Amino acid sequence: MFSSRIAILGAGSVGSAIAYSLIINPVCSEVLLVDPQTEVRDAQVEDLGDASFAGVRVRAGTHKEAGQCSIVIITAGAKQRPGESRTDLLQRNLNILHSAIEDMKPFHEDTVILLVANPVDVLTYFAQQMAGLPKEQVIGSGTFLDSTRLRGILARKVDLDPASIHAYVIGEHGDSQLVAWSTITVGGASLENELRQRSIDLDRKAVAEETRDKAAKIIKAKGATAYGIGGVAAILCKSILFDERKVRPVSHWNEELQCCLSLPVVLGRKGIVRNLSIVLVEEEKALLEKSAGTLRGLIATAGGKE
Numbered sequence: 001m002f003s004s005r006i007a008i009l010g011a012g013s014v015g016s017a018i019a020y021s022l023i024i025n026p027v028c029s030e031v032l033l034v035d036p037q038t039e040v041r042d043a044q045v046e047d048l049g050d051a052s053f054a055g056v057r058v059r060a061g062t063h064k065e066a067g068q069c070s071i072v073i074i075t076a077g078a079k080q081r082p083g084e085s086r087t088d089l090l091q092r093n094l095n096i097l098h099s100a101i102e103d104m105k106p107f108h109e110d111t112v113i114l115l116v117a118n119p120v121d122v123l124t125y126f127a128q129q130m131a132g133l134p135k136e137q138v139i140g141s142g143t144f145l146d147s148t149r150l151r152g153i154l155a156r157k158v159d160l161d162p163a164s165i166h167a168y169v170i171g172e173h174g175d176s177q178l179v180a181w182s183t184i185t186v187g188g189a190s191l192e193n194e195l196r197q198r199s200i201d202l203d204r205k206a207v208a209e210e211t212r213d214k215a216a217k218i219i220k221a222k223g224a225t226a227y228g229i230g231g232v233a234a235i236l237c238k239s240i241l242f243d244e245r246k247v248r249p250v251s252h253w254n255e256e257l258q259c260c261l262s263l264p265v266v267l268g269r270k271g272i273v274r275n276l277s278i279v280l281v282e283e284e285k286a287l288l289e290k291s292a293g294t295l296r297g298l299i300a301t302a303g304g305k306e
């Protein structure tokens with residue numbers, strides 16, 4: 001059995017969905033839930049414990065214990081109300097992040113921090129400044145969830161398994177994100193080729209908008225998204241703990257663009273193992289730079305570097 005521990009800060013909708021994914025498909029021995037709302041936290045522990053058939057222990061933990069875990073997943077923070085954007089949460093969630101990180105410090109030298117709370121790219125940047133860990137060990141779930149949504153939408157359009165479509169949403173996990181259309185492949189062939197061969201007329205703009213707006217649509221109807229990020233965060237934990245070297249689009253510091261945003265990178269036990277050089281066409285490069293500009297602006301507004 002595994003010996004690693006994963007701490008989840010925030011035992012709300014997202015934290016509990018991530019915990020559920022982690023106990024259903026075990027990758028660690030213990031999951032710690034950390035939340036100042038102790039009554040809710042303890043009820044989540046009890047409820048999740050009833051589902052822990054695979055032997056993963058779930059218990060309440062403290063911030064100090066979390067700082068010593070193999071992975072700390074930060075979901076602590078306010079969520080969007082219908083009509084709000086992720087960036088509307090910035091100041092509230094930055095304050096929560098600051099106190100949570102101070103409460104966890106000093107971190108174990110091998111801890112990887114996975115930001116999930118929004119706006120995830122900006123919080124990833126500030127967590128890197130605050131945590132005292134190498135930048136490679138502080139990452140955000142970024143556009144992995146958007147890329148999963150994109151693959152699902154494309155899979156329905158072209159009648160294929162989503163896992164057989166290599167497609168990435170890059171940039172901000174937010175409104176300035178973009179689909180890297182020119183890089184999409186199916187079985188080694190370009191998506192263009194697949195569409196042409198099968199005479200499928202794909203409305204790319206509509207697909208990109210459906211992908212981008214999916215969270216808002218779910219939030220409008222049920223108040224939160226949870227299962228998607230639950231699955232995605234658990235997959236990222238597995239990639240990290242098993243040193244899988246999987247390529248994932250996650251939020252990380254990009255020296256060239258001077259902000260944290262998502263591009264495909266190689267993930268391993270110490271977080272980002274290396275960057276990959278995705279080859280974009282000019283229009284995509286311009287959109288990525290625009291997305292980075294949005295994120296740099298948000299960082300500056302929140303008191304980070306200009």
Ligand SMILES: NC(=O)C1=CN([C@@H]2O[C@H](COP(=O)(O)OP(=O)(O)OC[C@H]3O[C@@H](n4cnc5c(N)ncnc54)[C@H](O)[C@@H]3O)[C@@H](O)[C@H]2O)C=CC1
Pocket residue numbers: 009010011012013014015034035036037040075076077078079080089093096099100115116117118119120141142145173224225226229
């Ligand atoms: N990156 C992504 O793809 C996604 C991000 N999110 C984000 O995740 C965040 C959480 O969403 P929900 O779970 O729905 O919210 P929620 O309100 O259900 O849960 C948040 C929890 O954080 C706790 N919390 C507050 N301060 C804390 C601290 N210092 N330490 C530990 N816990 C603390 C609260 O008590 C609350 O229980 C939101 O910011 C939301 O926007 C949600 C879905 C997907």
Ligand SMILES: CC(=O)C(=O)O
Pocket residue numbers: 086118145215225229
């Ligand atoms: C809420 C959010 O960030 C999402 O579901 O994409």
